[in-house]
């Protein structure tokens with residue numbers, strides 16, 4: 001069931017999302033060779049708690065008894081890791097790309113947002129992967145308009161990614177978000193234009209293309225969490241939490257914006 005939010009609920013939900021984007025801004029200057037991933041994680045947790053919020057991923061259960069709950073505040077996924085990388089004491093290295101995903105809950109509502117950064121000097125093809133993934137997210141956001149269908153978002157993302165020669169991960173998708181981190185509807189990054197649930201004002205979606213340089217297939221590490229590309233090629237991930245207002249999409253997170261052209265940023 002899709003929960004549409006009232007304007008008042010959206011106002012409350014802004015706060016968790018503001019905190020998510022603040023964490024991204026806090027960490028950005030530290031994304032460089034030599035930084036310990038665990039250091040990023042500790043800073044993020046401190047900031048979230050200092051703002052009266054709670055890390056949304058920490059302690060999140062996989063649904064399987066044999067896999068321990070997620071241990072980090074952040075998901076940090078490097079190079080061939082797609083998403084759900086567990087923060088460790090390892091340092092970031094020159095030439096890597098690193099996806100940082102942040103989730104927070106405050107006053108009963110959730111915020112969720114991710115972005116992938118280059119570490120130091122990165123080769124041109126990896127940078128192109130980052131650019132296309134980010135652009136595809138905004139192509140999807142542009143379709144988050146009342147009266148459209150959900151898969152108009154999905155199809156717009158898929159088309160941009162595949163036109164540029166990359167692939168869309170199928171096994172993981174975006175999601176509705178609000179009083180739960182993951183709500184209906186699932187928001188796939190692939191699909192047929194004109195299909196899926198009708199988009200209506202008050203819906204809130206975490207839209208998050210996961211894009212692979214090589215094949216779309218992924219596998220899960222023995223830790224039960226970390227998702228990697230099967231062929232070992234790099235993967236990128238960008239995510240915003242978006243409110244579908246009667247006038248169109250409004251970003252509730254604002255940790256990055258469109259580089260060419262305009263988008264609505266209505267937070268902070």
Ligand code: MG
Nearest residue numbers: 112206208239
């Ligand atoms: Mg998400």
